[in-house]
Amino acid sequence: MKRLLLLVAVLGLPPLGFQLLAPVPRLDADAVEYFSHLRSLYFDHDLDFANEFAHFGILTRGDKVRPTVTGKRRTIFSVGPALLWMPLYAVGDLVAVFQNGREEGYSPAHIRAVCLASLIYGLLGLLLLFRILEELFGDGVALWTTVLLLYATFLFWYMVHEAAMSHALSFFAASLALACWWPVRKELPAGRALVLGLVIGLGATVRWQNGVLLLLPAATLLLRLRAQPKTSVRTGVLVLLAFVFGAAPQLLAWKAIFGQYLLADPPHGRDFLRLGHPYLLNTFFSSRHGLLFWTPVLWAGFLGLLALYRRDRFLTLALAAPVLVMTYVNACSGDWWAGGSVSNRRFDSVLPLLALGLGATLDHLVKAGRERPLRLITALGAGFVLWNQLFILQYRQARIPRDATVSFAEVAEGNAIWLARLLGNPLAWPANWVFARENDLPPARYDLMAGKYLFYRQNNLGGLVKMGDARSDPALIAGDWSARMPCGEATCRKIAGRARVMAPLDVPEDLDVVVKAEGRGTLGLAVNGREVAAFPLDDVSRGLRTRVPAAFWRRELNDVSLTVSEGGAALVERVVFERGAPGRQPGQVR
Numbered sequence: 160m161k162r163l164l165l166l167v168a169v170l171g172l173p174p175l176g177f178q179l180l181a182p183v184p185r186l187d188a189d190a191v192e193y194f195s196h197l198r199s200l201y202f203d204h205d206l207d208f209a210n211e212f213a214h215f216g217i218l219t220r221g222d223k224v225r226p227t228v229t230g231k232r233r234t235i236f237s238v239g240p241a242l243l244w245m246p247l248y249a250v251g252d253l254v255a256v257f258q259n260g261r262e263e264g265y266s267p268a269h270i271r272a273v274c275l276a277s278l279i280y281g282l283l284g285l286l287l288l289f290r291i292l293e294e295l296f297g298d299g300v301a302l303w304t305t306v307l308l309l310y311a312t313f314l315f316w317y318m319v320h321e322a323a324m325s326h327a328l329s330f331f332a333a334s335l336a337l338a339c340w341w342p343v344r345k346e347l348p349a350g351r352a353l354v355l356g357l358v359i360g361l362g363a364t365v366r367w368q369n370g371v372l373l374l375l376p377a378a379t380l381l382l383r384l385r386a387q388p389k390t391s392v393r394t395g396v397l398v399l400l401a402f403v404f405g406a407a408p409q410l411l412a413w414k415a416i417f418g419q420y421l422l423a424d425p426p427h428g429r430d431f432l433r434l435g436h437p438y439l440l441n442t443f444f445s446s447r448h449g450l451l452f453w454t455p456v457l458w459a460g461f462l463g464l465l466a467l468y469r470r471d472r473f474l475t476l477a478l479a480a481p482v483l484v485m486t487y488v489n490a491c492s493g494d495w496w497a498g499g500s501v502s503n504r505r506f507d508s509v510l511p512l513l514a515l516g517l518g519a520t521l522d523h524l525v526k527a528g529r530e531r532p533l534r535l536i537t538a539l540g541a542g543f544v545l546w547n548q549l550f551i552l553q554y555r556q557a558r559i560p561r562d563a564t565v566s567f568a569e570v571a572e573g574n575a576i577w578l579a580r581l582l583g584n585p586l587a588w589p590a591n592w593v594f595a596r597e598n599d600l601p602p603a604r605y606d607l608m609a610g611k612y613l614f615y616r617q618n619n620l621g622g623l624v625k626m627g628d629a630r631s632d633p634a635l636i637a638g639d640w641s642a643r644m645p646c647g648e649a650t651c652r653k654i655a656g657r658a659r660v661m662a663p664l665d666v667p668e669d670l671d672v673v674v675k676a677e678g679r680g681t682l683g684l685a686v687n688g689r690e691v692a693a694f695p696l697d698d699v700s701r702g703l704r705t706r707v708p709a710a711f712w713r714r715e716l717n718d719v720s721l722t723v724s725e726g727g728a729a730l731v732e733r734v735v736f737e738r739g740a741p742g743r744q745p746g747q748v749r
Contacts, residue, residue, distance in 0.1 A: 167286070177319045183267040186270065197241035209232050235427045238409055273322070277317070284333075288305060288334050304518040307456055321501075329507040359373055368508065432488070444588075450503040453503070549578060550570065583602025639656030649700075652730070678696040679698070
């Protein structure tokens with residue numbers, strides 16, 4: 160009992176303190192719609208969100224203004240969080256009544272109750288995982304694994320700072336499914352099959368991708384299929400029936416909102432999930448919420464599955480199946496960076512599965528420390544050697560004063576800069592090396608280029624690369640450009656050889672390329688090494704336009720090269736990419 164209380168204190172008290180000491184959060188973005196489900200069910204006993212959306216000021220937004228076929232307002236979010244929050248929301252409502260500040264369900268007491276509920280569910284998920292980890296690795300490794308899972312991943316953010324989202328609840332649902340499957344992973348009796356199917360179905364109402372957790376009981380049934388074919392099939396049917404029953408709240412919600420129990424396409428739109436169009440490297444390594452870039456401790460979770468494989472092959476394969484499928488689905492999502500996410504929040508239900516890999520890594524390190532301490536000393540020594548050599552490199556380059564004081568921040572920043580220049584950002588290995596080879600660029604450029612788009616989805620560049628705009632400069636320019644310089648009222652760069660603009664596209668399409676430039680001689684333009692046009696220059700800045708067909712482009716980064724004829728000179732203010740109007744021919748200049 161004392162150990163349990165200590166564990167709850169370590170895992171629960173700091174997040175609780177952070178949450179209660181912070182102001183009650185203002186609901187926005189996804190949290191608005193999850194909360195609208197809750198408030199509408201509790202107060203209005205329906206799923207008509209018109210009054211909730213009006214309260215939050217989004218009723219006139221483009222995707223809300225037109226009612227669905229049932230007269231309701233469209234939402235792309237799930238009903239499960241509302242169901243899990245409901246008990247504590249009711250307590251919050253009583254508190255609000257007692258305080259004479261009910262505010263029709265929008266009061267600070269109601270919002271605080273929702274946030275506390277997410278924290279409690281997240282804590283329960285961690286405790287469930289601790290029991291499994293303790294059985295596998297002992298209490299020491301189990302404790303440190305759960306501590307790292309909370310404090311070294313995005314879970315802390317969604318239990319504390321954005322708790323009115325679905326992610327702590329999704330983590331809990333996946334942890335509960337794993338805990339239900341764990342004792343019967345080699346033999347699945349009918350009663351536990353019903354419970355497991357029900358739990359996974361409920362998890363799918365929180366986040367629909369949690370249906371992939373059905374691969375856990377499927378692994379057990381496949382293991383038993385040869386020895387007990389009829390029993391395995393019957394048990395599989397029970398799991399599926401229980402899953403449908405558990406997922407029924409979401410099916411009923413879709414029926415109420417969209418007029419059908421099952422949707423042919425994701426509510427986000429048909430193009431949102433493209434299973435033939437994955438962004439695997441960016442999903443993991445981009446600075447735009449790449450999972451391992453933001454949460455490097457999960458390297459130990461993935462790699463630890465290899466260590467776990469030596470110990471229990473069946474367990475590892477059973478865990479790897481949903482991990483791989485969910486990873487692929489997340490990489491195929493329209494916004495693979497998961498919007499305004501901390502790390503990549505869509506991996507919330509993968510965290511419990513990776514916890515076992517993380518535990519295996521820690522267990523391996525503990526044993527290695529006891530049996531081969533020289534390896535750990537070597538690794539630690541290599542870190543000190545690297546730090547010292549980078550420090551010396553800064554000194555040689557006069558980045559550090561020869562005979563004066565210097566701050567730790569300056570030294571650390573300088574070491575990081577030189578490490579990135581030489582080998583690329585370690586958080587993006589090996590994606591930045593692949594990027595460097597494919598694009599003939601330094602690995603360090605990956606951090607700012609990967610994840611930007613000319614047109615694709617939110618926060619795109621609108622097709623514009625300006626030579627003086629911090630959003631696109633220097634992220635998307637490379638090659639032989641001069642430093643920025645004034646040209647009239649604008650800011651330009653001079654072409655000093657082969658100047659490159661990297662054009663990131665979601666898919667190839669016909670584009671008009673407009674180069675606003677001035678100078679003398681001829682300005683040549685090539686796309687991915689293929690000559691497209693040659694523009695005559697003069698001393699008046701003009702927009703030089705040419706159509707470039709889709710066949711010239713490729714997915715992701717495209718190399719748009721600008722060169723000047725011998726004896727010429729060119730100042731470029733901007734390069735604009737436009738989704739071209741029909742009727743212009745390739746190479747035609749205007």
